[in-house]
Amino acid sequence: MLNFSDHPHTRLNILTGEKVLVSPHRSKRPWQGQVEDLVLEQRPAYDPECYLCPGNKRADGTVNPDYTDSFVFVNDFSALLQDTPNEQYNDSDLLQAESERGICKVIAFSPRHDLTLPEMDQEAIEAVVDLWQQEFADLAKNEWIKYIQIFENKGAIMGCSNPHPHGQIWAQGNVPVEVQKEDAQQKNYFVKHGKSLLSAYLDLELRKQERIIVDNAHFVALVPFWAAWPYETLIVSKRHVSNIAEFTAEEKADLAKTLQELTIRYDNIFSTSFPYSAGMHQASVNNGDQSxxxxxxxxxxxxxxxxxxxxxxVGYEMMANPQRDITPEFAADLLKKQSTIHYKTRQDG
Known part of the structure; x- marks a missing residue:
């Protein structure tokens, strides 16, 4: 009998078809690697040098409006450009390239420079969700756009160049690689079973109650069975919808509530502003049936x-496949035990 707590084993990521190696016995080994002193960062509510704060000048000379909730603009240093010509390159089928056209936007979540998503109130997070939905719908009107990636990098370790709370939206003319993997897996399951892959998976997880973190009327946040990162989580809508444009007002409010609760739990694990990369995966646009x-x-x-x-x-993970020591069940249990009151609030009180 396979013992998830003791035996090395692989788990299948049903969204990508790839495997992760779980080595639970390794979590017992002593840590002899680098340990750094924790520096508690204190930021002002407004930073005159920040290019995302209200009223400040950005790199291209544009002055931000005096916004009061969330604010969106085209990235001054976009990774994708809308006017890129359609070109291809092929040398002997060995050197291949093609141009990629797109639009990159930045969303400042709050005018407050000193906040992060878990420190914002639910109403402020709802304003961000509303803007995500609006931007998705507006960008999808461009028939040449095939995919819209909404994401956030939080913390310098995840490549975030500005601590002001913000995320990004990249819309492009082709479907990215990771999304292609998930598309194939979801389509295969849907054709075979007549039900969405994640609806079936969510039903199973809700019955087992082993990896659930947040469960409300419209969303579930859980540690997926195949998680590769230590405290990786997945938010899934209970209703089978293909993209954010389909969410009702009630669903958007519950999504904001889920985001707030999950990220507070993250911060509370180590009493720090917990870094992560987060992003939505949803159906491509202007690209046929996506049911x-x-x-x-x-x-x-x-x-x-x-x-x-x-x-x-690193190492094996780069050369072979992802590997983790703590089990997803351990991670879920630790997250579940965290308070939903932010540690800074408790300290202030």
Whole structure:
């Protein structure tokens, strides 16, 4: 009988078809790697040098409006450009390239420079969700756009160049690689079973109650069975919808509530501003029938043992496949035990 707590084993990621190696016995080994002193960062509510704060000048000379909730603009240093010509390159089928056209936007979540998503109130997070939905619908009107990626990098370790709370939206003319993997898996399951892959998976997880973190009327946040990052989580809509544009007002309010509760739990694990990369996966646009797609949102945080000990994909993970020591069940249990009151609020009180 396979013992998930003791035996090395692989788990299948049903969204990508790839495997992760779980080595639970390794979590007992002593840590002899680098440990850094934790520096508590105190930021002002307004920073005159921040290019995202209200009324400040950005790199291209544009002055931000005096916004009061969330604010969106085209990235001054976009990774994709709308006017890129359609070109291809092929040398002997060995050197291949093609141009990629797109639009990149930045969303400032709040005018407050000193906040992060878990420190914002639910109403403020709802305003961000509303803007995500509005931007998705507006960008999808461009027939050449095939995919819209909504994401957030939180923390310098995840490549975030500005601590002001913000995320990004990249819309492009082709479907990205990770989304192609999930598209194939979801389509295969839908054709075979007549039900969305994540609806079936969510039903199973709700019955087992082993990895559930948040469960409300419209969303579930859980540690997926195949999680690769230490405290990786997945938010899934209970209703089978293919993209964020389909969410009702009630669903958007519950999504904001889920985001707030999950990210507070993250911060409370190590009493630090918990870094992560998070992003929605949803159906491509202007690309035919997408009824097999089920909206969901991934959270990939790198912290493992403390606020200063990070997990990186190195060695075996880069050369073979992802590997983890703590089990997803252990991670889910730890997250579930966290308070939904932010640690800073408790300290202030």
């Amino acid at each position: 097999h797609w089920h909206w969901h949102m991934h959270f990939y945080p790198p912290l493992l043992r403390s606020a200063t000990v990070k997990k990186f994909m």
